[in-house]
Amino acid sequence: MKHGPYLFLGLFFSLALSWVGMIATPQLELGNAQPTNVPPSNVLYPTPYSGEANLGRDVYRANGCAFCHTQVVRQRGTSVELLLTDAGTNQPGVVAALRQIRPDLPATEVQRWASSTPSTVLTVSTRGGTDTAEKALRDAGAQVSVKVVPTGLDVERGWGDRLSVGPDYLYDAPLMLGSVRLGPDLANIGARQTNLTWHLVHLYDPKQTSPGSTMPRYPFLFQTRPRGSRPSPDALPVQGENEVIPTREAVALATYLANLKATMPLFEAPGPLPPPPPAVVLTNQPEAQAPTNLSITIPSSGLTPSQPNSPK
Amino acid sequence: MPEASNQPRLSAADLDYSTRLPVLVLFLSAAVWLVAGAFFGVLSAIKAHAPGFLAGQAWLTYGRVLPVSRNALVYGFALQAGLGVGLWMFCRLGRNLLLGSWAITAGAALWNTGLLIGLVLILAGGSTGHDWLELPAAASPILFCGYLLMSAWALITLHARWQRNFYVSQWFLLAAVLWFAWIYATAQVLLVFFPVRGVLQAVVDGWFVHNLFELCLGAFGLAVIFYFLPKLLGRTLHSQHLALFGFWLWILFTPWGGVRAGLPVPNWLGGVGDVARVLVLVPALAIAMSWYATWVRRVKEPDPLLRFFLVAAASYLLGLLLDAVTAESEANRVLLFTLYDQGVAQLKFHGFIGMALSGAIYYIAPRVAGVEWPSPSWIRAHFWCAAVGTALMVVSLLIGGVVEGLEMRNPRSEFLTIVRSLLPFLGTSTLGATLLLVGYGIGAIHLERLLSVFCPCAAITGWVKSATKIGSNPGGGAKA
Numbered sequence: 001m002k003h004g005p006y007l008f009l010g011l012f013f014s015l016a017l018s019w020v021g022m023i024a025t026p027q028l029e030l031g032n033a034q035p036t037n038v039p040p041s042n043v044l045y046p047t048p049y050s051g052e053a054n055l056g057r058d059v060y061r062a063n064g065c066a067f068c069h070t071q072v073v074r075q076r077g078t079s080v081e082l083l084l085t086d087a088g089t090n091q092p093g094v095v096a097a098l099r100q101i102r103p104d105l106p107a108t109e110v111q112r113w114a115s116s117t118p119s120t121v122l123t124v125s126t127r128g129g130t131d132t133a134e135k136a137l138r139d140a141g142a143q144v145s146v147k148v149v150p151t152g153l154d155v156e157r158g159w160g161d162r163l164s165v166g167p168d169y170l171y172d173a174p175l176m177l178g179s180v181r182l183g184p185d186l187a188n189i190g191a192r193q194t195n196l197t198w199h200l201v202h203l204y205d206p207k208q209t210s211p212g213s214t215m216p217r218y219p220f221l222f223q224t225r226p227r228g229s230r231p232s233p234d235a236l237p238v239q240g241e242n243e244v245i246p247t248r249e250a251v252a253l254a255t256y257l258a259n260l261k262a263t264m265p266l267f268e269a270p271g272p273l274p275p276p277p278p279a280v281v282l283t284n285q286p287e288a289q290a291p292t293n294l295s296i297t298i299p300s301s302g303l304t305p306s307q308p309n310s311p312k
Numbered sequence: 313m314p315e316a317s318n319q320p321r322l323s324a325a326d327l328d329y330s331t332r333l334p335v336l337v338l339f340l341s342a343a344v345w346l347v348a349g350a351f352f353g354v355l356s357a358i359k360a361h362a363p364g365f366l367a368g369q370a371w372l373t374y375g376r377v378l379p380v381s382r383n384a385l386v387y388g389f390a391l392q393a394g395l396g397v398g399l400w401m402f403c404r405l406g407r408n409l410l411l412g413s414w415a416i417t418a419g420a421a422l423w424n425t426g427l428l429i430g431l432v433l434i435l436a437g438g439s440t441g442h443d444w445l446e447l448p449a450a451a452s453p454i455l456f457c458g459y460l461l462m463s464a465w466a467l468i469t470l471h472a473r474w475q476r477n478f479y480v481s482q483w484f485l486l487a488a489v490l491w492f493a494w495i496y497a498t499a500q501v502l503l504v505f506f507p508v509r510g511v512l513q514a515v516v517d518g519w520f521v522h523n524l525f526e527l528c529l530g531a532f533g534l535a536v537i538f539y540f541l542p543k544l545l546g547r548t549l550h551s552q553h554l555a556l557f558g559f560w561l562w563i564l565f566t567p568w569g570g571v572r573a574g575l576p577v578p579n580w581l582g583g584v585g586d587v588a589r590v591l592v593l594v595p596a597l598a599i600a601m602s603w604y605a606t607w608v609r610r611v612k613e614p615d616p617l618l619r620f621f622l623v624a625a626a627s628y629l630l631g632l633l634l635d636a637v638t639a640e641s642e643a644n645r646v647l648l649f650t651l652y653d654q655g656v657a658q659l660k661f662h663g664f665i666g667m668a669l670s671g672a673i674y675y676i677a678p679r680v681a682g683v684e685w686p687s688p689s690w691i692r693a694h695f696w697c698a699a700v701g702t703a704l705m706v707v708s709l710l711i712g713g714v715v716e717g718l719e720m721r722n723p724r725s726e727f728l729t730i731v732r733s734l735l736p737f738l739g740t741s742t743l744g745a746t747l748l749l750v751g752y753g754i755g756a757i758h759l760e761r762l763l764s765v766f767c768p769c770a771a772i773t774g775w776v777k778s779a780t781k782i783g784s785n786p787g788g789g790a791k792a
Contacts, residue, residue: 184727
């Protein structure tokens, strides 16, 4: 073959074709993605990260956390569950309807469902599969609801309520999906573990919070100094001669991790609805300190201007 | 176009001599980066199963050491060695002298400077966060300028060839040289300088990484095998037409395989990727048939260097097969996000590209330098260390990946238990990485000894000095 120009054109167009297909087309499809109002409560989703969380993503990027952790929840499909929420006053009628729906189960089992609501009556794979049962129960005077439940290994492992989809990452810059799981998936770590102090102790010494962990320690994100007569209010609850004070980076990283959650059910990724916000009851009692969320008690020590005793 | 009668009578030694300065500079820096990359690879491999090892320093943390190793290997070793081999092959196959020798050397200097800056910045926490593209914005433009300088003169040399007919290797080399500039520029612009939003970054990065490995580095490796396999066997390539068929289908299918199913990107992208990774087996079969037919009809006792290219060819085909396995949806569900992908990447890098380029350097360097290898037994040592190391690493990571994927199928099993069950596999892969470091170290010291005729004192540190000496040492009894 001596036709250099043909070779050149062939090379050019083969890559140009894939460039158009795999770079330009997805950009036209998704490049203008915007946050949307998600029903039923018309909440804007997604929302930008806070400045602190953005700083934390920088720490995540600089230390290459994505080389061990993914941020992707996969899902195999969905199943549809019919929930009996209230048996109403016509218990025998409801039990009769339940026995018709589930002839495979003993009578005592369905009687227990009717007496202790809410209970899952039927699990099917398609949305229309519950229609007959739903109607029979409603006719008997019971109240029912239909729930879409994502299935799949990641979901069953508790790593997320639903699969990860494009809108979850709209404000991720840079995007760090990760490629291997030598540590757990972090797409919903903020939903699983809301306690900032837990995250900080975990970063300082993973073995203290998760015995047997294979995660390295990140002591360079913390300052240590001898315990004096006036302990720092920011010090972590760890044993040892020295008190451990998180730096600004550590607090930012922990904030970022606590912000990682993609639980909002979306049209393309249906999932369980979040519980409705509790009704506000005005009392004169002092507000109880939530034991799992200490975020308000941990100010960033890096923001404190002077650290005179710090050995660093 | 010049008349055939005007063609100067150039011996192979003349052609080799014209490439001496840039090719030896590229080879020497490639060898240094290879050892550096393998060293950081051993560090990160140890850290993967012993998290306490050197954990106190920010710059030595696993997430910084690992990208340094990867970038040193790909940008430091593979691309520089590939370009060096490519320049030499352009001259040999085109029967013309290398043009722009000093410009190419300057380009190599720029490239190495940029890479050094980038790797130091990664250790300081400046990584971009994108896979295989971690070199920060302060370094990548320097690399790109160096690359443009080198590739421009490579293309001019190719254009000025006396032998107008292209050989198979030249197709692949031209592809690699043109495509790298394109994919690197696209990825840098769309990920670092004017980043696209959200999951589009994963699409761009997937496209870049796949094309970097399969198209650019893969094309360098294929060019090397197509050149040396017939040459060392003492016969011509079995069928240029079969190779041509394989080539065109290869460039048609390969660029589409970048996105895996199961990622949060539009589903059609994963589907296209699955189809492309299976379809590419067709050209691979044509290429393999062309190699096999050449190999069975060998006419002379093969050169000991041949084993490098045989291992490279086998690793290439095996790597494509292992990639195609992930196109099956259940297999992908099990293997995605496990060590399996790392095993395949190591096979492609060390088994295919590393082997092919090392073998090529062993053939080219003494001819270009005009001296013999000081101790041929070192070549054997390098080969066996690299081959056994690669095999240990690849097999342990592949099995570890399958084990992890299968254990993850039980959602009630504790995740930490699963990770701890991977530790033996990660330990074996550390052993493999150490053997690789030993093999590459032997190769690099050997190359330094070979080149010590030009610079007896300190070959690594004073390569600028050696460059001036090379320029003033004509002839040198290079052998054909």
